[in-house]
Amino acid sequence: MNYYPNYNPYQQIITPQYNPYPSAQPIQQPIQNNSIAGRMVDDFANIVANDVPMDGSAAVFVKRDMTEIQAKRWNPDGTISTVRFEPQKQAEIPKTSILSSDEEKSVFDTYFARLNERLDHLEGMIAPQKSVRQKKENENES
Amino acid sequence: MNPNQLLNSILSNSSLMQNPMAKNTLEMYRRGDIDGLKRIAENLCKERGVSVDSVAQNIFGKTK
Numbered sequence: 515m516n517y518y519p520n521y522n523p524y525q526q527i528i529t530p531q532y533n534p535y536p537s538a539q540p541i542q543q544p545i546q547n548n549s550i551a552g553r554m555v556d557d558f559a560n561i562v563a564n565d566v567p568m569d570g571s572a573a574v575f576v577k578r579d580m581t582e583i584q585a586k587r588w589n590p591d592g593t594i595s596t597v598r599f600e601p602q603k604q605a606e607i608p609k610t611s612i613l614s615s616d617e618e619k620s621v622f623d624t625y626f627a628r629l630n631e632r633l634d635h636l637e638g639m640i641a642p643q644k645s646v647r648q649k650k651e652n653e654n655e656s
Numbered sequence: 657m658n659p660n661q662l663l664n665s666i667l668s669n670s671s672l673m674q675n676p677m678a679k680n681t682l683e684m685y686r687r688g689d690i691d692g693l694k695r696i697a698e699n700l701c702k703e704r705g706v707s708v709d710s711v712a713q714n715i716f717g718k719t720k
Contacts, residue, residue, distance in 0.1 A: 562704075562705075563703045563704040563705070564704075568675060568677065569671070569674065569675050570674065570675055570676040570677070588676075588677055589676075589677070590676040590677050590679070590680035591677075591680065591695065591696055591699055592677060592695070592696035592697070592698075592699030592700040592703065593699045593702075593703060594703050
């Protein structure tokens with residue numbers, strides 16, 4: 515029989531246990547204000563100083579007809595700075611026409627002329643055979 | 657509340673100290689930049705569409 519001097523059958527084996535509910539530590543997250551100050555305006559002249567927040571953040575004002583947007587913010591020297599944004603007008607899509615230029619028209623004219631020539635040639639090849647066949651048919655009928 | 661207490665209460669207000677204008681004003685006050693402070697006051701009044709005199713009268717009129 516082996517003797518283990520350090521063996522204690524009543525010893526509690528402490529194993530790290532998984533705790534699904536760890537003690538909740540309050541984590542203070544900074545409150546982020548994700549909203550943007552501002553409003554729709556008929557005229558930018560209607561904007562008053564109180565419309566611009568004094569915490570240094572910018573307020574965005576959109577003209578009701580969407581022709582301009584202005585961002586305003588208080589400067590450290592007590593003035594209000596304004597940044598103007600104008601919508602970029604969508605570039606006009608050029609009219610694409612296959613007959614827009616004389617050059618294109620002449621190319622198509624040439625192409626159709628050649629096509630007509632070939633059709634005529636084919637008709638010429640078919641027409642004599644047809645006439646021979648018709649002659650034979652007429653002879654058989656008579 | 658004396659001016660120093662007022663200054664300390666402002667300095668302890670973190671949200672106010674994030675305001676660039678307030679920060680700039682306090683720095684000017686600490687430096688003793690009276691002209692700078694005056695300019696800020698004038699700009700503020702101008703942006704708000706009021707005169708410096710009317711604001712001063714309003715403030716000092718009430719404190720009297």
